[in-house]
Amino acid sequence: MNQFSRYLIAQAYNNAWANHRLLRACAQLSQEEFELATRTSFFPSIKMTLNHILTVDWFYIDAMERAARGDEPHPDYCAAFFEPEEPFATCAELWAAQKLCDQRLIAYCRRLDEATLARDVGILRDDxxxxxxxARLLAHLFQHQIHHRGQVHAMLAGTGVAPPQLDEFYSRGESEDRAPDFAELGFTEADVWGTSAP
Incomplete structure (x- = not known):
């Protein structure tokens, strides 16, 4: 496996880890704080923002999985992924769905090879x-997730729940700090970095 593919795998794991930390914090909110309290951000609630992260994940992961299989683009992506706009009412439901989605993204990145990276991904748009x-779609997706997780992080600062640190990555010297989260997620350092991981 080349270094670029390994990097994309690490990014997918980091994405799942950050979602886990953020959603664990959001799960401490009351339903009113999660859903109804008006926040200042692109979307006016934590619930709306987290649902948006998930539905966009569904959209892009489906497109990349289809291309990897040699299938046609999804013929009705709006109905499939964006109707309803907020498919999950509670944080618990959303967290479970996001975890499954994150697992799909990790699996997709672990299967990447030169042929898949060279194959175009088709997406039907209105035009x-x-x-x-x-590679471009994954870069876009990771950045999209970081962007909106940051908004939720800022919105949490206006609640009684402390926003979790999300800007840690995978420095060797911090492996003990992430070990409890990795144990909850079932991740190992070798999963992220390969068999040569310390």
């Missing part, structure tokens, strides 16, 4: 078929 590479 026709759009083609892009898996």
């Amino acid at each position: 026709g078929l759009k083609l892009d590479t898996p």
Whole structure:
């Protein structure tokens, strides 16, 4: 496996780890704080923002999985992934769905090879078929997630729940700090970095 593919795998694991930390904090909110309390951000609630992260994940992961299988783009992506706009009412439901989605993204990145990275991903839009590479779509998806997780992090600062630290990554010297989260998620350092991980 080349270094670029290994990097994408690490990013997928980091994404799952950050979602886990953020959603664990959000799960401490009351339903009113999660859903109804008006927040200042792109979306006016924590519930709306977290649902948006998930539905966009569904959309792009489906497109990349279809391309990897050699299938056609999804013919009705709006109905499939964005209707309803907020598919989950509670944090517990959303957290479970996000975890499954994160596992799909990790699995997709672990299967990446030169042929898959070179194959265009097709996405049907209102103005026709759009083609892009898996690398560009993954970069876009990771950035999208970081962007909106940051908004939720800021919104949590206006509640009684302390926002979790999300800017840690995978420095060797911090492996003990992430060990409890990794144990909850079933991750190992070798999963992220390969058999040569310390």
